[in-house]
Amino acid sequence: MKIICIGRNYADHVKELGNTMPTKPLIFMKPPSALLVNDKPLYYPEFTKDLHYEAELVLKICRNGRHVQPEFAHKYYDQVAFGIDFTARDIQQQCKEKGHPWEIAKGFDGSAAISKFVNMDKLKNSKTIEFSMKKNDEIVQRGTTDDLIFDFNYLITYVSKYFKLQQGDMIYTGTPAGVGPVQIGDKLEGFIEDKHLLTCDIK
DSSP states (O other): OOEEEEESOBHHHHHHTTOOOOSSOEEEEEOGGGEEOTTOOBOOOTTOSOEEEOEEEEEEEOSOBSSOOGGGGGGGEEEEEEEEEOEEHHHHHHHHHHTOOSHHHHSSTTOEEEOOOEEGGGSSOSSSOEEEEEETTEEEEEEEGGGBSSOHHHHHHHHHHHSOBOTTOEEEOOOOSOOEEOOTTOEEEEEETTEEEEEEEBO
16 A cells, blocks of 8 residues: 655645746655554654644545556546645755655654545535645635646546556645644644544644
8 A cells, every 4th residue: 555645736835835836746655654544643743843734635546557548547536535744844844955855754653644535426526626624623724626736637647657556545635725833732623525524633
């Protein structure tokens, strides 16, 4: 099982971090030990002083395939979850300044919170999926798949050029604007459409 993550996939988020607009998907990976399931809390890592949340929609791959052609891409996923890509922003910045990979800032234990998956045919609008996150009961992020730079089908086609997609793989599809820090004692809640799917307490 692979956890494949897409960076810089919403234009407003690219702008808020002062990054260059991508011309192709930016891919990084998290190990299976990064998964945080069943609404378990995240214990604030000792190695960072600037832990950020990034709310995302997560696809689950439902069949094996490589070099998937665009016209068949929609057949490779049928479920979506709410996820949080936790990022040690200070560590990430240090890695970027040195030209090093980001894994220690992105792939640490518990850095990939995820809800239960929802069948996409059960959503009100599977073509335009809306999602949001609350921090301490206030909405801090809102997103819609209409605003993706690279949509789900493009991601399936692109990723499968480099990695064989296998049933059960997950793709974190990117975060919209509004990312920010969390502190011990904060409560994060994730929603797809109006359905509450995830709670994550920071301890």
